[in-house]
Amino acid sequence: MTDVYTPPKVWRWAPGNGGAFANINRPTAGAQTEKELPIGKHPLQLYSLGTPNGVKVTVMLEELLAAGHMGAEYDAWLIKIGNGDQFGSGFVAINPNSKIPALMDHSTSTPTRVFESGAILMYLAEKFGAFLPMEPSARAECLSWLFWQMGSAPYLGGGFGHFYAYAPEKFQYPIDRFTMEVKRQLDVLDQRFAGNKFVCGDEYTVADMAIWPWYGGLVLFEQYDASEFLDVSSYKNVVRWAKEIHSREPVKRGRMVNRVRGELHEQLRERHDVSDFETKTQDKLKAAE
Numbered sequence: 324m325t326d327v328y329t330p331p332k333v334w335r336w337a338p339g340n341g342g343a344f345a346n347i348n349r350p351t352a353g354a355q356t357e358k359e360l361p362i363g364k365h366p367l368q369l370y371s372l373g374t375p376n377g378v379k380v381t382v383m384l385e386e387l388l389a390a391g392h393m394g395a396e397y398d399a400w401l402i403k404i405g406n407g408d409q410f411g412s413g414f415v416a417i418n419p420n421s422k423i424p425a426l427m428d429h430s431t432s433t434p435t436r437v438f439e440s441g442a443i444l445m446y447l448a449e450k451f452g453a454f455l456p457m458e459p460s461a462r463a464e465c466l467s468w469l470f471w472q473m474g475s476a477p478y479l480g481g482g483f484g485h486f487y488a489y490a491p492e493k494f495q496y497p498i499d500r501f502t503m504e505v506k507r508q509l510d511v512l513d514q515r516f517a518g519n520k521f522v523c524g525d526e527y528t529v530a531d532m533a534i535w536p537w538y539g540g541l542v543l544f545e546q547y548d549a550s551e552f553l554d555v556s557s558y559k560n561v562v563r564w565a566k567e568i569h570s571r572e573p574v575k576r577g578r579m580v581n582r583v584r585g586e587l588h589e590q591l592r593e594r595h596d597v598s599d600f601e602t603k604t605q606d607k608l609k610a611a612e
């Protein structure tokens with residue numbers, strides 16, 4: 324590193340010092356604009372975007388529906404975080420932390436808000452009695468991996484992804500620091516999947532749904548353009564598990580919802596009905612224009 328930064332006594336915000344996310348990030352919380360959220364016809368209203376944190380929840384909802392839990396029908400509304408939708412008053416009322424995903428359950432006597440993807444997965448698993456074991460030891464194992472993901476992914480996204488892919492300049496120190504950590508995490512998973520079909524054992528659970536969009540994205544979908552840099556193909560057990568999860572139809576559908584990047588036929592920007600997968604993907608909407 325050539326430039327040496329000496330921190331001032333007191334840090335002060337200068338608009339624009341947030342790198343790639345400078346336009347939307349600031350050091351304060353709370354609503355910045357008055358904006359109500361739309362409410363659709365289904366019991367569950369999801370306000371999200373097809374990032375790894377968003378995909379966890381749409382995969383869970385599609386899995387619940389595929390397993391016959393029709394109370395999991397949902398409307399998925401698009402929150403454009405690049406435009407600052409997460410700072411509208413309606414969104415902040417559901418998530419004071421202004422981050423997707425956020426869920427409202429209108430089937431309870433007064434609507435229930437849930438934010439943080441791990442909390443949403445647990446809420447849905449408990450509400451429908453699915454994808455989270457009941458037996459205490461198996462449940463503890465599952466929750467351990469679910470919370471492992473919640474603690475680990477910020478090193479992958481906020482640490483490695485930010486400094487390797489998004490930071491305005493490449494600095495060796497943070498890239499070394501977070502690459503080492505992400506490779507360690509991949510090795511944790513690789514060792515786990517050496518003897519287990521799914522992360523908690525034989526059963527597919529919310530922990531797999533939480534881990535897959537992040538670490539599956541890394542080994543299957545060139546997340547951060549880092550496959551070669553991280554030598555992801557050497558984590559053979561993670562690749563085997565990631566492919567197995569991706570072969571599930573509900574996972575394929577969940578990955579399409581609120582997606583705004585990639586192939587047009589894989590982008591279902593808003594989902595209000597199961598038929599939308601056939602009729603409302605971006606390729607179909609564009610062809611009808």
Ligand SMILES: N[C@@H](CCC(=O)N[C@@H](CS)C(=O)NCC(=O)O)C(=O)O
Pocket residue numbers: 347348374375376377404409421422423424438439440441
């Ligand atoms: N721990 C949170 C993280 C959520 C999160 O970081 N969401 C990002 C998109 S993946 C976001 O909404 N960012 C908007 C912002 O930072 O203003 C969760 O798992 O729900």
